[in-house]
Amino acid sequence: MSEHIVSSKLYLGIWITLLCLTVITAGVAFIDLGRLNTVVALVIATFKALLVVLFFMHVK
Numbered sequence: 001m002s003e004h005i006v007s008s009k010l011y012l013g014i015w016i017t018l019l020c021l022t023v024i025t026a027g028v029a030f031i032d033l034g035r036l037n038t039v040v041a042l043v044i045a046t047f048k049a050l051l052v053v054l055f056f057m058h059v060k
Contacts, residue, residue: 006055018048
């Protein structure tokens with residue numbers, strides 16, 4: 001069985017992206033977008049979950 005090797009630079013980039021998206025989510029929570037607050041938060045959370053599944057769980 002061959003192992004897929006991913007560079008540590010890619011992991012670092014994904015981690016920084018996840019941190020930035022977390023900060024954006026927290027920032028958007030303080031902006032009144034009406035009903036769109038939930039939509040924006042769910043879109044960001046879905047993208048973050050996709051990154052975690054694809055890279056950290058080695059689905060990609």
